[in-house]
Amino acid sequence: MTDAKPIRVLIAKPGLDGHDRGAKVVARALRDSGMEVIYTGLRQTPEQIVETAIQEDVQVIGLSILSGAHNFLFPKVMELLNKKNVQDILVIAGGVIPDEDIPLLKEVGIREIFTPGTPTSDIVNFIKNNVKNNVDDEN
Amino acid sequence: MADKESLDNLAKHKKEWEEKILNKVLDKGHERYEKFLTGSNIEVDRMYTELDIQELDYLRDLGFPGDYPYTRGIYPTMYRGRLWTMRQYAGFGTAEESNKRYKFLLSQGQTGLSVAFDLPTQMGYDSGHPLSRGEVGKVGVAIDSLKDMEILFEGIPLDKVSTSMTINAPAAILLAMYISLGEKQGISPDQLSGTIQNDILKEYVARGTYIFPPEPSMRLITNIFEFCSIHMPKWNTISISGYHIREAGATAIQEVAFTLSDGIAYVEAALKAGLAIDDFAPRLSFFFNAHNDLFEEVAKFRAARRLWAKIMKQRFKAQNPKSMMLRFHTQTAGSTLTAQQPDNNIVRVAIQALASVLGGTQSLHTNSRDEALALPAEDSVRIALRTQQIIAYESGVTETIDPLAGSYYIEYLTNTIEQKAQEYIEKIDKLGGAPKAIEKGFMQQEIQNSAYEYQMAVESGRRIVVGVNKFHVEEEPVKGLLRVNPAVGKLQEARIKELKASRDNLAVEAALKELTDCAKTEKNLMPVIIKCVKAYCTLGEICNVLRDVFGEYKASMNI
Amino acid sequence: MDIIQGVLNGDTRSIAKLITLIEERSPKANEILKQLFRFTGNAITIGITGPPGAGKSSIINQLAKKFRNKNKKVGIIAIDPTSPFTGGTLLGDRIRMQDLTLDEGIYIRSMGSRGKLGGLSQASYDAVKVLDAAGMDYIIIETVGVGQSEVDIIRLADIVVLVLVPGMGDDVQAIKAGVMEIGDIFVVNKSDIDGSDRLVNEIRMNLELNPKKSSFKPPVIKTVATTGEGIETLDETINQVYHELSINGIISDRRKQHAQQELQELIKDFYLKKINSSFPAEIIAYTEKILKKEIDPYSAANAILEKEE
Known part of the structure; x- marks a missing residue:
């Protein structure tokens, strides 16, 4: 029998770059580990990502950028989530992100950054270990 | 082809060797793997002999350099005559900064320019557009209007360099800017040489920077073919690209198959638009990837050349030999670079560059060691360029043509890749050709399956990536990465504002109106796009007009 | 905000959260749905x-x-x-x-x-x-x-x-x-x-x-x-x-059918759940017997239902 409460994840590509190989490989790996994965395609604005996450009530948002626009777009997503008072979503990110940018991104609330070469199993495990599956206790 | 008697004799001796010598060793211990595979999962035998290429007919299948089917190369003297063009893809920030980088590269012995545009430019948005936030000047230079192009090429005479521009959906507009810039320098279009990528099909398949739906996009492309066949004889009107298909996860076979299928679609579109095959086909060029599996990559280039020659001659009845020659640019594989131990990437790039030279490339970009981390810094770019120069001047591989020809393994791989690519092309033909196959998601699905399989092979340890899943060390963060000035966006916005205040806005409106009208007809769009560019319409303004008339493309889900 | 009031006001987050509760078959969801039904x-x-x-x-x-x-x-x-x-x-x-x-x-x-x-x-x-x-x-x-x-x-x-x-x-x-x-x-x-x-x-x-x-x-x-x-x-x-x-009258016929089917489904679910929790041992025992061909599944089902009555 499969898990009756699959973890819901939004995989989103903010910004203009069209390189979605990584995002799609991760989406597929998460699906194969039993999660419900919502993929929204290329070129989403931070506003669209946050609104989609709320409508879909996901527990996790995974952001992917390869164009170098992460220092602008990731904090923007976090800012909008805070503005909408959304505190219960785990936000993780991946892409071509220099080590020296990581502390700043973690400071604004991105919980983990997965750089090239990360096994998908690490991402699956990180999500499983960090998502609180306690919807019944909320509200 | 060897005669039957000697082949039989060889087979007999091979069997004896297996029984008397090989099996003893195999009994003692296994080989490292039960099955050996190339980077693209072609099974590799212990060793190859003439038995594996029995069908090979030298004159029919290999021929001579500069002669059909061009397996050994497209020029009779190859690198003995002229080395490949060393062309480093570059561009970032403002036009001023990129201009400086180009002058640096030219001073270091680079022989051609390759312009990288930022994503807003590639997507047809001005720097001030909301979607451009955070992206201006990041992966390339920001070009909003002819003004920026004038700065970008300041002090670089266009008749002295050949320029390659990685631009697709708005290729017609950037080409129009280049033509207008040439005129300002007193150089007529027929003197300009260079390439626009202009390959929209692979954008839908793999790279993602599309704007318009397929049909009007194909029209823009055939408009360019037609315009250039009359006015720009030295210009490569398209660079049919397997590079990004491979980067998205395709195998070498898929790279060849999907690229040539796209090529077939462009030829068919041009023929349908009424062009004659030998009028445009000599200006088609290709762009391939070079991966780590050295022999497979060399074989891939040879197979692609032979297959394309056959397609042009047999399927499209081309008469001009130039129409049958597959000329290509190569870039080393960005997706093989690792963020871990980045100096290892120098070695990877050297092997990949060597593969492309042994495969007979016409031009080459070598990636820099730090590209899994950021845009390349200047000292990294220098090493990358030096890698090409060492191969060119020190390795000796340039002194004879197609030096690996006749290797049993290379010829076997060349045959195998050609045959399997041919099977894919037939499948795509059955689906109704490349555009239909793309619409159905066929290529995308195949590529994603390969990407996923590869990832799983790395995670299971069946494939080793040095420094990633083996030979790992703890590392300090890399210092000195290139940083694009975050103020570029503001700078560009200010520049557009200034432009809009100083240009003749009545002329702009008139030109854009003419473009709207022309887009609704079936007339060639190039002349009116040139008119718009000269009136200093911005790239975004021109693309918005075309968006209104043509609509926008949305990809579907394929995982 | 109270989730019921939120839904009635058309608040996105309340709608989203309630659908999650429904998907996870939380007992809380049923309580809320009961109150929303009249709307x-x-x-x-x-x-x-x-x-x-x-x-x-x-x-x-x-x-x-x-x-x-x-x-x-x-x-x-x-x-x-x-x-x-x-x-x-x-x-x-x-x-x-x-x-x-x-x-x-x-x-x-x-x-x-x-x-x-x-x-x-x-x-x-x-x-x-x-x-x-x-x-x-x-x-x-x-x-x-x-x-x-x-x-x-x-x-x-x-x-x-x-x-x-x-x-x-x-x-x-x-x-x-x-x-x-x-x-x-x-x-x-x-x-x-x-x-x-x-x-x-x-x-x-x-x-x-x-x-x-x-x-x-x-x-x-x-x-x-x-x-x-x-x-x-x-x-x-x-x-x-x-x-x-x-x-x-086709729309109202359909809605009537929908309501009836839903009611029947809910009864079925409810009843099955009840049987499952009242007779877990019997279900296992009868399954074994069916496998050994000692009883057919029809008679087995009847036997369990008779216990319930």
């Missing part, structure tokens, strides 16, 4: 189904914009099959609806079919009720026509739109019997490609041969969803068909 029954529910790649999401994208032009609120539920092996799902229907995300009069939810093989789960029925109570004027349910779900859709929707495209094998011949009969409106999408007229004719002929709905003849419409061509007509046709089916 339901006002929306028009439209099922949109058809084979993969027919352009359903693109049609919904365009259609929702038409509804919004008339200032109507729209809820969209897009259902994709869950893998029975891993429990995972890729939900990609939103890709073609991203234009709608920031419109405050639209709510979109992607759902995996979870558990229920091929068909629609109770959760999707309840999610429709939530959107209904939240004041949506139209609720669109998208299902992929590859299994049971496209037939299940008539148990959930007031009217069903069947989307087809030319060039998908043997066209109408390939579509399973039963599927053709559920369509109230037929849409031939991508009608700019070859073969669309032939497909329209095939559908019309097929409808002639199946004169099930004697008085009502389902219209056939051509669209090009990517450009929006034909969507205006689809919008008008939906309203006409809804009107016509309301006048001749």
Whole structure:
């Protein structure tokens, strides 16, 4: 029998770059580990990502950028989530992100950054270990 | 082809060797793997002999350099005559900064320019557009209007360099800017040489920077073919690209198959638009990837050349030999670079560059060691360029043509890749050709399956990536990465504002109106796009007009 | 905010959270649904189904914009099959609806079919009720026509739109019997490609041969969803068909059937749960006996039910 409460994840590509190989490989790996994965395609604005996450009530948002626009777009997503008072979503990110940018991104609330070469199993495990599956206790 | 008697004799001796010598060793211990595979999962035998290429007919299948089917190369003297063009893809920030980088590269012995545009430019948005936030000047230079192009090429005479521009959906507009810039320098279009990528099909398949739906996009492309066949004889009107298909996860076979299928679609579109095959086909060029599996990559280039020659001659009845020659640019594989131990990437790039030279490339970009981390810094770019120069001047591989020809393994791989690519092309033909196959998601699905399989092979340890899943060390963060000035966006916005205040806005409106009208007809769009560019319409303004008339493309889900 | 009040006010987060509770079969969800029930029954529910790649999401994208032009609120539920092996799902229907995300009069939810093989789960029925109570004027349910779900859709929707495209094998011949009969409106999408007229004719002929709905003849419409061509007509046709089916009593018949089926399903679920918890040992014991051929499953079921009585 499969898990009756699959973890819901939004995989989103903010910004203009069209390189979605990584995002799609991760989406597929998460699906194969039993999660419900919502993929929204290329070129989403931070506003669209946050609104989609709320409508879909996901527990996790995974952001992917390869164009170098992460220092602008990731904090923007976090800012909008805070503005909408959304505190219960785990936000993780991946892409071509220099080590020296990581502390700043973690400071604004991105919980983990997965750089090239990360096994998908690490991402699956990180999500499983960090998502609180306690919807019944909320509200 | 060897005669039957000697082949039989060889087979007999091979069997004896297996029984008397090989099996003893195999009994003692296994080989490292039960099955050996190339980077693209072609099974590799212990060793190859003439038995594996029995069908090979030298004159029919290999021929001579500069002669059909061009397996050994497209020029009779190859690198003995002229080395490949060393062309480093570059561009970032403002036009001023990129201009400086180009002058640096030219001073270091680079022989051609390759312009990288930022994503807003590639997507047809001005720097001030909301979607451009955070992206201006990041992966390339920001070009909003002819003004920026004038700065970008300041002090670089266009008749002295050949320029390659990685631009697709708005290729017609950037080409129009280049033509207008040439005129300002007193150089007529027929003197300009260079390439626009202009390959929209692979954008839908793999790279993602599309704007318009397929049909009007194909029209823009055939408009360019037609315009250039009359006015720009030295210009490569398209660079049919397997590079990004491979980067998205395709195998070498898929790279060849999907690229040539796209090529077939462009030829068919041009023929349908009424062009004659030998009028445009000599200006088609290709762009391939070079991966780590050295022999497979060399074989891939040879197979692609032979297959394309056959397609042009047999399927499209081309008469001009130039129409049958597959000329290509190569870039080393960005997706093989690792963020871990980045100096290892120098070695990877050297092997990949060597593969492309042994495969007979016409031009080459070598990636820099730090590209899994950021845009390349200047000292990294220098090493990358030096890698090409060492191969060119020190390795000796340039002194004879197609030096690996006749290797049993290379010829076997060349045959195998050609045959399997041919099977894919037939499948795509059955689906109704490349555009239909793309619409159905066929290529995308195949590529994603390969990407996923590869990832799983790395995670299971069946494939080793040095420094990633083996030979790992703890590392300090890399210092000195290139940083694009975050103020570029503001700078560009200010520049557009200034432009809009100083240009003749009545002329702009008139030109854009003419473009709207022309887009609704079936007339060639190039002349009116040139008119718009000269009136200093911005790239975004021109693309918005075309968006209104043509609509926008949305990809579907394929995982 | 109280989740019930939130839903009634049309608050996005409350709607989203409640649907999650429903999907996870939380007992709390039932309590809330009980209180929301009296606020339901006002929306028009439209099922949109058809084979993969027919352009359903693109049609919904365009259609929702038409509804919004008339200032109507729209809820969209897009259902994709869950893998029975891993429990995972890729939900990609939103890709073609991203234009709608920031419109405050639209709510979109992607759902995996979870558990229920091929068909629609109770959760999707309840999610429709939530959107209904939240004041949506139209609720669109998208299902992929590859299994049971496209037939299940008539148990959930007031009217069903069947989307087809030319060039998908043997066209109408390939579509399973039963599927053709559920369509109230037929849409031939991508009608700019070859073969669309032939497909329209095939559908019309097929409808002639199946004169099930004697008085009502389902219209056939051509669209090009990517450009929006034909969507205006689809919008008008939906309203006409809804009107016509309301006048001749078909809509109310359907709603009656839906209510009855739902009641029966709930009784079945409720009863099964009760039996499962009252007689766990007996169920295991009888299963063993069935395997050993000591008893047949029919008699075994009777024996357990008799204990209950």
